[in-house]
Amino acid sequence: MNNNAMRLRGLIRKESLQIIRDPSSIGIAFFLPVLLLLLFGYGVSLDARDVAIALVVEQPGPETSSLISGFSQSGYFAPQVMLSIQEAEQAMMERRVDGIVWLRSDFAKEMRSGHSAQVSVIVNGVDANKARLVEGYVNGVWMQWLARTSEVIGRPLHIPVKVEQRIWYNPAVRSRNYLVPGLIAVIMTLIGAMLTSMVVAREWERGTMEALLVTPVRVKEILLGKIIPYFILGMGGMLLSVAMAIFLFHVPLHGSLLALTAASALFMLTAIAMGLLISTAAGSQFVAGQIAIVITFLPAFLLSGFVFDIGSMPVVIQWLTHLVPARYFVAILQTLFLAGDIWPIFLVNSAWLVLMALIFFRIIRKKSNKRLR
Amino acid sequence: MLMLRRIISLMIKEFRTLLTDKQSRMVLVVPPVVQLLVFGYAASFDLNHINYAVYNEDRGVESRQLLAGFSGSPVFVNYGTITHDSQIKPLLDTGKVLLILHVGEDFSESLHLGRPAPLQILIDGRNSNTALLALNYAQNIVLAFDGRWNRRHGGRPAPAVLIQRAWFNATLNSHWFIIVGIVALLNLVVTLEVTALSVAREREAGTFDQLLVTPMTPFEILVGKSLPGIIIGLLEASFIITLIVLWFHVPLRGNIFALYLGLLIFLLSAIGIGLMISSLAVTQQQGLMGAFLFMVPAVILSGFATPIENMPPLVQWITYLNPMRYFLVIVRSVFLQGASFDLLWSQYWPMLLIGITTLSMAALLFRKRMY
Numbered sequence: 001m002n003n004n005a006m007r008l009r010g011l012i013r014k015e016s017l018q019i020i021r022d023p024s025s026i027g028i029a030f031f032l033p034v035l036l037l038l039l040f041g042y043g044v045s046l047d048a049r050d051v052a053i054a055l056v057v058e059q060p061g062p063e064t065s066s067l068i069s070g071f072s073q074s075g076y077f078a079p080q081v082m083l084s085i086q087e088a089e090q091a092m093m094e095r096r097v098d099g100i101v102w103l104r105s106d107f108a109k110e111m112r113s114g115h116s117a118q119v120s121v122i123v124n125g126v127d128a129n130k131a132r133l134v135e136g137y138v139n140g141v142w143m144q145w146l147a148r149t150s151e152v153i154g155r156p157l158h159i160p161v162k163v164e165q166r167i168w169y170n171p172a173v174r175s176r177n178y179l180v181p182g183l184i185a186v187i188m189t190l191i192g193a194m195l196t197s198m199v200v201a202r203e204w205e206r207g208t209m210e211a212l213l214v215t216p217v218r219v220k221e222i223l224l225g226k227i228i229p230y231f232i233l234g235m236g237g238m239l240l241s242v243a244m245a246i247f248l249f250h251v252p253l254h255g256s257l258l259a260l261t262a263a264s265a266l267f268m269l270t271a272i273a274m275g276l277l278i279s280t281a282a283g284s285q286f287v288a289g290q291i292a293i294v295i296t297f298l299p300a301f302l303l304s305g306f307v308f309d310i311g312s313m314p315v316v317i318q319w320l321t322h323l324v325p326a327r328y329f330v331a332i333l334q335t336l337f338l339a340g341d342i343w344p345i346f347l348v349n350s351a352w353l354v355l356m357a358l359i360f361f362r363i364i365r366k367k368s369n370k371r372l373r
Numbered sequence: 374m375l376m377l378r379r380i381i382s383l384m385i386k387e388f389r390t391l392l393t394d395k396q397s398r399m400v401l402v403v404p405p406v407v408q409l410l411v412f413g414y415a416a417s418f419d420l421n422h423i424n425y426a427v428y429n430e431d432r433g434v435e436s437r438q439l440l441a442g443f444s445g446s447p448v449f450v451n452y453g454t455i456t457h458d459s460q461i462k463p464l465l466d467t468g469k470v471l472l473i474l475h476v477g478e479d480f481s482e483s484l485h486l487g488r489p490a491p492l493q494i495l496i497d498g499r500n501s502n503t504a505l506l507a508l509n510y511a512q513n514i515v516l517a518f519d520g521r522w523n524r525r526h527g528g529r530p531a532p533a534v535l536i537q538r539a540w541f542n543a544t545l546n547s548h549w550f551i552i553v554g555i556v557a558l559l560n561l562v563v564t565l566e567v568t569a570l571s572v573a574r575e576r577e578a579g580t581f582d583q584l585l586v587t588p589m590t591p592f593e594i595l596v597g598k599s600l601p602g603i604i605i606g607l608l609e610a611s612f613i614i615t616l617i618v619l620w621f622h623v624p625l626r627g628n629i630f631a632l633y634l635g636l637l638i639f640l641l642s643a644i645g646i647g648l649m650i651s652s653l654a655v656t657q658q659q660g661l662m663g664a665f666l667f668m669v670p671a672v673i674l675s676g677f678a679t680p681i682e683n684m685p686p687l688v689q690w691i692t693y694l695n696p697m698r699y700f701l702v703i704v705r706s707v708f709l710q711g712a713s714f715d716l717l718w719s720q721y722w723p724m725l726l727i728g729i730t731t732l733s734m735a736a737l738l739f740r741k742r743m744y
Contacts (some may be wrong), residue, residue, distance in 0.1 A: 028662065032666070036669065036670065039670055039673075039674065039688065039691075040670075040673050040674070042684065042685050042687075042688050043673070043674045043679075043684045043685070043688040043692075044673060044674075044678075044679045044684075045679060045683040045684065046501070046502045046679050046680075046683065047501070047683060048680070048682070048683060049683065050682075051682070052682075092540065093710070093716065094716065095702070095706075107533070110532075110533070111532045111533050112532075114529075114530075115530070116530045116531055116532065116533060116534045117532065117533040117534070118533070118534060118536055119533055119534065119535050119536065120536050120538065121535050121536065121537045121538065122538050122539070122540055123537070123538075123539045123540070123545075124539075124540055124541065125539035125540055125541045125542030125543065125545050125709070126541050126542060126550060126705050126706070126709045126710055127547075127550050127680060127705075128418070128419070128539075128542050128545040128546055128547035128548075128549065128550050129418035129502070129506075129547040129550070130680055131539055131542075131545050132418075132506055132509065132545055132547075133502075133505060133506070135509070135537055136505060136506075136508070136509040136512075138535070138537075139509075139512070139535065142535055146531065146532070146533060149532070150531070150532050153532065155529065155532045157531055157532075158487070158523060158529070159489065159519060160484055160489070160490055160518075160519050160522045160523065161439065161484070161489070161490050161492050161515050161518060161519055161522075162489035162490060162491055162492065163492050163493075163494060163511075163512065163515055164491060164492070164493045164494070165493075165494050165496065165508060166493060166494065166495045166496070167496050167498035167504060168465055168495060168496065168497055168498055169497060169498050169499045170498035170499055170501055170504070171498065173498055173501040173504060173505060174501060175501045175502055177501065178499050178500050178501060179679075190665070190669060194662065194665060202658070285657045285658060285661075287394075287397055287400060289570070289657065289658075289661035290397070290400045290566050291400065292661075293562065293566065293661075293664070293665065293668070294400070294404040294408070294562075297665070297668070297669060297672075298408060298412070298558075298562070301672070301673070301678075302412050302415055302416050303411070303412075303415055307418075307502075307678045307679065308415060308416050308417060308418065308551075308678075309418075309420065309500065309503050311422050311424075312417060312419060312420055312421050312422055313414065313415045313417070314414050314415075316414075317411060317414050317415045320411060320415075321415075334499050334500070335468075335499070338498075338499045339466060339499065342466045342467060344466075344467050345466075345467060345468065
């Protein structure tokens with residue numbers, strides 16, 4: 001027993017020295033999350049602001065100018081007034097504007113007569129998501145303006161159903177509030193996998209693994225010796241990221257720190273296990289590195305529910321997302337930050353993480369034993 | 374002539390290192406195909422499955438007519454009916470429903486009396502994008518109900534109406550936007566994989582020093598090392614583009630030569646970056662880290678998923694250094710907008726500049742970094 005502890009201590013010491021002497025690991029664990037979170041936290045946003053939009057005004061009048069000021073004061077738009085639809089269409093082709101609102105010359109006349117003036121809105125559908133949001137914003141500005149103007153010209157609107165919206169958990173509908181927790185999950189997947197994906201492959205490639213195997217050290221101890229230092233390193237990075245989310249990006253944390261720590265530790269363990277698994281399965285650092293890129297970053301980015309809603313994916317793909325550990329962490333983090341300790345969500349997703357970590361470690365053990373023979 | 378032979382032999386050697394080993398061959402071929410299929414289906418902002426619950430306190434026919442608009446819509450899926458305030462929170466908390474429609478008890482009465490009839494929409498805002506889109510859908514259903522009601526009860530028409538239309542993508546299918554972007558995404562990943570380790574591997578093995586004492590000039594080494602990446606990238610991109618058109622049925626409306634010119638310049642710039650990282654690295658691990666360190670921000674800040682215009686000005690400036698940013702505009706414009714060369718010059722030249730700069734830096738670093 002004493003011997004075991006001593007051997008493990010020796011291995012941890014060796015791995016720690018390697019970490020300290022090659023500063024790239026420390027850089028990955030501390031510097032990288034901070035840099036990425038800074039860049040992405042500010043950079044990744046789905047809240048369209050100051051959308052460039054062309055307002056085609058064929059005949060200026062009091063109605064058109066009040067609509068223009070409605071658009072510019074909304075905060076969503078940076079309207080550019082144009083005189084002809086051709087000019088606006090050209091601007092849209094050249095990607096200078098994302099939408100066109102076309103007020104024809106008979107706009108004011110139609111409004112004052114008994115008819116309905118028709119106002120065309122054309123959005124650039126290349127970015128369909130943005131186009132949808134822009135349509136929504138245009139509608140909002142339009143309805144407000146219409147309600148005001150129809151009173152003025154003596155044709156009050158009758159709106160039968162009054163919709164009252166209550167947006168829970170994120171009343172300001174700030175996309176950063178859900179993107180930043182998701183980013184932490186994506187970044188930590190990278191960190192965990194990057195830290196460990198090459199460490200075993202490196203030993204095999206250098207031949208030091210064989211040297212290690214003829215010593216009394218057991219496989220389990222080799223693995224633990226690799227996991228413990230990197231786990232500590234990874235948790236340090238996690239702590240930094242969470243602190244940044246709260247203090248720098250002002251994402252409200254409604255859940256408890258205890259739940260957050262537990263989930264983070266669980267996820268870190270799974271991410272490290274995934275890295276070790278890649279490292280054990282791959283023959284060389286080259287292949288290990290490539291596999292790490294392929295199976296960690298892109299799935300964490302695209303299949304975790306971080307930006308793309310899992311519920312809207314085809315069923316087969318939804319099953320596949322269950323293989324992406326980041327998925328569970330994204331769900332836990334988004335809920336912990338924005339809604340609080342919702343135990344059903346926390347426990348279900350944690351259970352999946354535990355299951356994944358166990359399976360990963362099981363395969364690593366098996367693979368390592370096999371290579372011993 | 375001699376120079377050409379030297380370059381070709383280096384190329385052949387590069388291809389051999391990449392393709393002889395079965396594992397690394399698989400890594401180059403299988404993941405892009407699988408990724409295209411998986412991400413092609415997965416990555417979309419479209420909501421086609423909005424779970425909602427109904428909390429209807431009104432007894433009239435009118436509220437049921439309004440709610441029929443939701444149950445008849447293909448996007449909304451009725452999760453169930455609740456009868457009490459206390460049931461709201463657990464449903465929203467656990468994410469079982471995205472929104473709850475709460476019809477007040479005086480809904481029908483108000484409607485008939487011409488008073489605003491209250492409909493409360495409680496929505497889970499955790500994912501603000503989803504929430505806003507779902508609210509837009511809900512609003513449209515309510516507006517349609519309003520219109521029908523007004524017509525039937527002799528209401529006057531509104532003084533003005535909006536007619537909304539979308540160019541280039543009439544059904545606003547965000548799937549197209551993302552899937553076309555995957556051409557850029559996967560090509561960046563593959564080219565970086567191929568090039569970022571190519572110099573570092575030789576440095577680690579010591580064969581790069583040998584290469585430097587051969588008659589090959591740094592320029593020849595550069596060409597010999599970049600051509601395999603360009604060839605693999607072109608093949609892979611052609612395959613992906615074919616799948617996107619034939620399998621996913623995304624229209625390819627523009628000039629395909631404009632697309633390929635963009636692709637070629639994009640590959641050049643990505644290879645330049647890969648080789649530069651590779652020549653800076655001493656070990657393969659460093660090379661890989663470098664590639665990762667470049668790739669992750671390059672993908673996330675490229676406009677692939679979230680628009681560049683939403684970024685703060687400082688971050689927007691940084692994105693000008695990112696070749697993927699330009700190539701995304703090119704693929705999307707050619708595919709969806711039907712663009713040709715004239716609309717794309719502003720995207721070609723910055724990428725070319727990045728390519729030339731990084732390739733020259735790489736060639737310089739071949740010699741400078743000797744240890």
